[in-house]
Amino acid sequence: MVIIIFFAASWYLSLFSQTFFQHRYAAHGAFTMNKGWERFFFIFTYITQGSSYMSPRAYGVMHRLHHAHTDTELDPHSPSYSSNIFSMMWDTRTVYQQVLHGKMEVEPRYTRNLPEWGWFDRFANSALSRLLWVAAYVLFFIVFATNPYQYLLLPIIVTMGAFHGAIVNWFAHKYGYINFKLRNTAMNLLFVDVLMLGESYHNNHHKHPSSVNFGRRWFEVDPVYYVIRLLSFLKVIRLSHQPKAC
Template identity: 70%
Template structure:
């Protein structure tokens, strides 16, 4: 039971860091925060993501490229150009590393207003850091795993960020339903998204990338949305007035087609 609790905690804490800090803040600027709170969330993200920590800057550039080139060969993680989910994950990882290490030239329009903490990012992305976290995770499993099958969860914990990304980037471009007809394959994967903290409302997100609420219909609950509202009320972040208004799916051009 301790390992299951640990796995669930890592799943949701690391996923929250990804959707709140990397995705909604770094990639889309859906809200603002001071330099103090930005660096607080750098550290929070490092602690919660550990061995699969992603640079907010590199992630944001890659995600902006995804929106600009969805479903084309320039899309860093389109399932249209990979034979299976694992080859897509490897391609995404390679592009992320190329962006992080400056091995590919990125148009200036994708690098504006990014959170940057260069020395921290280098430390968090280093091989020694990742190995230390792998050692910590392994020690936790050795101490608390009550059955050999629980060790099957250890590789998932080590690369959990890749699993989160693969679920959305592969399945949410193949299965689900659409609220909005768009010139891409984005779908809403889950009608009530507790599993992915709202990230599976992918069709909604492609329609309104900077919205702080990824859900638009009554049943589409985005668990991170109330957290954003609370942090805004506490003064931790600042949400623009337009972004704070949930978007209705009755905006026209939508369909409820199921697959």
């Protein structure tokens, strides 16, 4: 039971950091926060994502490129230009590493107003950091696993970010329904998205990229939207755009 709880906590906390801090804040600027809170969420994201941590700056650049070039050869992750899901995720990793280490020329419009914390990101993305996290996960499983089958969850925890990315970037461009006709293949994968905390409302998101609420219809529940409203009420963040009702 401990392993299952740990897996569920890792899934949702890692996903929350991705959709709240890296996606809605860094990539789209849907809200703002002061430097102190920004540093807090850098650390929070690192702790919750562990071995699959991604630099908010590099993530933001890559995601902006995705929106600008969706379903073209310049898209960092497109099922239209990858033969399978593993190929797409490897291509995504390659682009991420190039952006992270400054080996890819990026137009200034894709780098404006991105959160940066240079030395922290260098450590968090280092091989040492990732190996320490993997060692911690393995030790946790050795101590708390009560069934050998529970070790099947270990590779998912180690590569959690890749799993989240694959679900949205592959399946939400192949399966689902649409609310808006777009010039790309983005679809809403789930009707009630509790699994991906609103991230699977991909068609809605591509129509309104900077909206804090990824849901658009009454049944499209975006749990993170309500957390954002609470943080706005508490003055932790400031909304950049007026929220739109479902």
